[in-house]
Amino acid sequence: MTNRERALNILHYQPADRLPAVHFGYWNELLWEWVEQGHISRETAAGWADGNAIDTELDKLLGWDFNWYRTVGSNNSLYPCFEPKVLEVLPDGTKRVQNHDGLIERIKPGVTSIPSEDDYLLKDREAFETLYRPKMQFCPERVNYDFYKTFNETRDPDVPIGLHLGSVLGNIRSMVSVMGMSYLMYDEDEALFADIVDTYAEMQYKCAEEILKTGAKFDFAHYWEDICFNSGPLLSPDTFEELCAKHYKKRNDLCHRYGIDIISLDCDGVTDKLLPIWFENGINTMFPIEIGTWGDQFEAARNKYGKGMLGVGGMDKTVLRLDKAAVDRELERLRRLSAMGGFLPCPDHRLMPGTKFELVQYYAEKIKEIRL
Numbered sequence: 001m002t003n004r005e006r007a008l009n010i011l012h013y014q015p016a017d018r019l020p021a022v023h024f025g026y027w028n029e030l031l032w033e034w035v036e037q038g039h040i041s042r043e044t045a046a047g048w049a050d051g052n053a054i055d056t057e058l059d060k061l062l063g064w065d066f067n068w069y070r071t072v073g074s075n076n077s078l079y080p081c082f083e084p085k086v087l088e089v090l091p092d093g094t095k096r097v098q099n100h101d102g103l104i105e106r107i108k109p110g111v112t113s114i115p116s117e118d119d120y121l122l123k124d125r126e127a128f129e130t131l132y133r134p135k136m137q138f139c140p141e142r143v144n145y146d147f148y149k150t151f152n153e154t155r156d157p158d159v160p161i162g163l164h165l166g167s168v169l170g171n172i173r174s175m176v177s178v179m180g181m182s183y184l185m186y187d188e189d190e191a192l193f194a195d196i197v198d199t200y201a202e203m204q205y206k207c208a209e210e211i212l213k214t215g216a217k218f219d220f221a222h223y224w225e226d227i228c229f230n231s232g233p234l235l236s237p238d239t240f241e242e243l244c245a246k247h248y249k250k251r252n253d254l255c256h257r258y259g260i261d262i263i264s265l266d267c268d269g270v271t272d273k274l275l276p277i278w279f280e281n282g283i284n285t286m287f288p289i290e291i292g293t294w295g296d297q298f299e300a301a302r303n304k305y306g307k308g309m310l311g312v313g314g315m316d317k318t319v320l321r322l323d324k325a326a327v328d329r330e331l332e333r334l335r336r337l338s339a340m341g342g343f344l345p346c347p348d349h350r351l352m353p354g355t356k357f358e359l360v361q362y363y364a365e366k367i368k369e370i371r372l
Contacts, residue, residue, distance in 0.1 A: 001016065001017050002157065002158045003020050003065045003066050003158050003159050003160075004157065004158055004159055004160050004219065006018070006019075006020045006065075007020055007022070007066075007159075007160050007219075007344055008160060008219060008262075010338075010341070010342065010343070010344055010372070011262055011285070011310050011312075011342055011344065012342075013307065013341045013342055015372070016372055017371070018368055018369070018370060018371055018372070019338055019344070019345060019367050019368060019370045019372065020065040020066065020344065020367075020368070021063060021064045021065045021363075021364040021365075021367045021368050022064070022065060022066060022067075022068050022312065022344050022345065022346040023059075023064050023066075023067055023068070023346060023347055023351070023364075024067065024068055024069055024288050024313070024346055024347055024349060024350055025048075025050050025055075025067055025069060025350045025351070026048065026350055026351045026355075027350050027351065027352050027353055028045070028048075028112075029112055029352075029353045030351055030352060030353045030354075030355055031044070031045035031048055032045050033353055033354075034357055037357065039061075039357045040058065040061070044057070044058060050067055050069045050070065050071075051067055051069065051070040051071075055067055062357070062360050062361055062364055063360075063361050063364030063365050063368075064364050065159075065364075065368070066158070066159040066160075067159075068160075068287070068312050068313075068344070068346055070156075070159055070160065070161045070162065071161065071162040071163065071164040071222050072147075072151075072161065072162075072163065072164065073163060073164030073165070073166065073207070073208075073211070074142045074143045074144075074207040074208075074210070074211060075141070075142045075143075075207075076142060076164075076166040076203065076204045076207040076208075077101075077166070077171060078100070078101060078102075078132070078135040078136065078175075079135055079139070079141070079142060080135065081100035081101070081135070082098060082099070082100050082101065082102045082121075083100075084097060084098060084099050084100055085097070085098050087104065092108075092109075093108070093109040094106050094107065094108045094109070095107045096118055097115075098121075101171075101174050101175040102120065102121035102122060102131065102132070102175060103117060103119075103120050103121075103174065103175060103176070103177060104117075104118045104119040104120060104121075105117060105118055106118045117177035117178065117179065117180075119177075120175065120176045120177050120180045122175050122176045122180070122184075122196070123176075123180070123184075124189065124192070125189065125192050128192060128195070128196060132175070132196070133199060136199045136200050136203050137203060138202075138203045138206040138207065138210075140210075142203075142207050142210075143207060143210045143211055145210075145214060148211050148214040148215075148216040149214050149215070149216075151214070151216040151217075152215070152216060152217055160219035160220060161218060161219055162218055162219060162220040162221055162222040162264070163208065163211060163212070163216075163218040163220075163221045163222070163255070163260065164221075164222050164223075164224075165204065165208055165221050165222060165223050165251055165255075165263075166204040166207070166208075166223065166224070167204075167223055167224050167225050168197065168200075168201055168204075168223070168225070168244045168247045168248060169197065169225060169227050169235075169240070169243070169244055170223075170224055170225035170226050170227050170267075171200065171224075172196060172197060172200060173226075173227060173234070178234055181193075181234070181235070182234075182235070184196075185235060185239060185243075193243070194243060197243050197244065197247070198247075201244075201247035201250075201251075204251070205247070205250055205251050205254065208221075208251060208254060208255075209254055212254065212255075212258045217259070218260055219260075219262065220260065220262035220263065220264055220285070221252075221255045221260045221262070221263045221264070222263070222264045222265070222266070222287075223248075223263075223264070223265040223266065223283070224265075224266045225265060225266065225267040226266070226267055226268050226269075227240075227267060227274075228267050228268060228269030228270055228271050228274065229268075229269045229270070230269055230270060230292060230293060230294065231270060232269070232270050232272075232273055233269075233270075233271075233273055233274050237273045237274060237276075237277060240274060240277060241277045244277070245277050245280075245281050246281075248277075248278065248281040248282060248283060249281040249282055251282075252281060252282025252283065253282065255282075256282070261284075262284065262285055262310065263282055263283050263284055263285060264283070264284075264285035264286070264287045264310075264312060265278055265283045265285070265286070265287065266287050266288060268288075268290055268349065269290065269292070270292070270294055270297070271286070271297065272297060272300070272301070275301055275305075279305055279308070279309065284308055284309060284310050285310040285311065285312060286298060286301060286309065286310070286311045286312070286313065286314075287311070287312045287313050287346075288312070288313035288314075288346060288347070288348050288349050289311055289312075289313035289314035289348055290313075290348045290349060291314070291315075291316040291317075291318075291348050292348075296314060296333075296337075297314075298311040298313075298314045298337065298343065299337060299340075302340060302342075302343075307341065307342060309342070310342040310343065311337075311342065311343045311344070312343075312344045312346050313344075313345075313346045313347070313348050313349075314334075314337065314343070314345060314346070314348055315330065315334055315345045315346055315347050315348055316330050316348060317347035317348055317349065317351055317352065317355070319359075320347070320351065320355045320356060320359045320360055320363060321352075321354045321355055321356060321359075322359075323359070324359065324362055327359055327362060327363050327366070328366075331363070331366055331367065331370070334367070334370070335370050338370060338372060339372070341372075345367060
């Protein structure tokens, strides 16, 4: 069987010869660690990206079958984006930078985690109408029509490839910060925030529609959101449903009309309070199902929603920093979850610094030995 057949059969509860070894990429810091350890070249670390040729070569070296995050889409963010610029350099070397979304961040020297949010441009109706609404409109330049007209003939037939649908709220959170989103939603201008969500969503719907009209075929569709943290969502489920549910349904109904029945969504953190809204409006695949400090979320979701709830992820990647015994224990847990069907084990996010190269090879070898 091809890896594409294995993955799609499993997610459709059809027979497969074995589990595929699936991953979700790497922190850049980990790749440079592996360079220092002599496992990979500097060119590999510098050139890696999800689904590119270097990713495929690294798959062969480590034993992976494929990276789940093989998606293509459109330019469905702000267009044109803001020009990134340094606004200020503080005495300790920290830079206040306006990024491509108009968000102002503090970037500290030597710190590689997500920058802290300092300020934002999208604060009121005037800023939306003059700075943002024009950048949220559909135009043909957002879609590479020539690419999609030949997509079916040129795509890699061995791996599943998805249509990236963008996001309904996550990108907007990136434009205004968590704090700014909270002020806009609850204290400052609820009607404005709803207008922002609706305007952005309509543009992204049109982008997806234009791609699908070319005849390009996809194995799944995918969203990125990241609107939850370690104790739940960043907004109330009622507000989220009011603002966002209709847009998920409209976009997912479009996918269904074009034969796409696997629709996944990437949201980190504890997602259980938003899952009903996503599930009821057409999203049926959890990804990457972070283990975090709160434990596995997939089994509880499967028990609640039944076989219609699929999963990709849910493998506790921290064991890849330990030893073979820890990996073996995790493999046994994944064996049990996989027996439920409709579930593809995959590290629960990008592999982080400290991950041992030889343990990744060991895991990839052993996961392929699991028969369904």
